Amino acid sequence: DAGVTQSPTHLIKTRGQQVTLRCSPKSGHDTVSWYQQALGQGPQFIFQYYEEEERQRGNFPDRFSGHQFPNYSSELNVNALLLGDSALYLCASSQWGQNYEQYFGPGTRLTVT
């Protein structure tokens, strides 16, 4: 049973560029949440997708956008990258309405130079 997978593992971008990160949820899960974890800090909630719609959003600017596909996989897009966007981006999957137990993917390490 495959767990949550994310790609790419590492990414280096330049300020002002755009980036797309990808996530495939654990088998049987239909909900995907994205988190940003800066070095030495706890993860911060970006947004959550269920049934291809954004259901909840944290305190992140519109430069952060997402999408969920019919197969439940998801993308996180960040436009106009800033140095402060450098972080580990974690994807978590869960089953809607099931006590919200989330399983986290390995993360994508984004470095903005």
Place this chain on the structure above:
Amino acid sequence: ELKVEQNPLFLSMQEGKNYTIYCNYSTTSDRLYWYRQDPGKSLESLFVLLSNGAVKQEGRLMASLDTKARLSTLHITAAVHDLSATYFCAVVFGLVNDMRFGAGTRLTVKP
């Protein structure tokens, strides 16, 4: 304001000793989670606590939840080196699935 506070933030323990990590949160919630994170790795789910008085144990770790006090504890018994990691508590507030994490407790267990 929704806040989740952990203490201590750094903890250095001798093997064989006991210690407790505390997690306080600011607003009513009945869903609290504990995660472990090793350096450069993702988050591993340890415990899910869903009701007042819930207590769960796995090996040398035991977690409890007091929703009235808005407090959860993670107790470590007879620590071993393999427990060295960063431990996060996380709380889901209200009806929306907005999960807030504490800053984490970086635990180092020394021989």
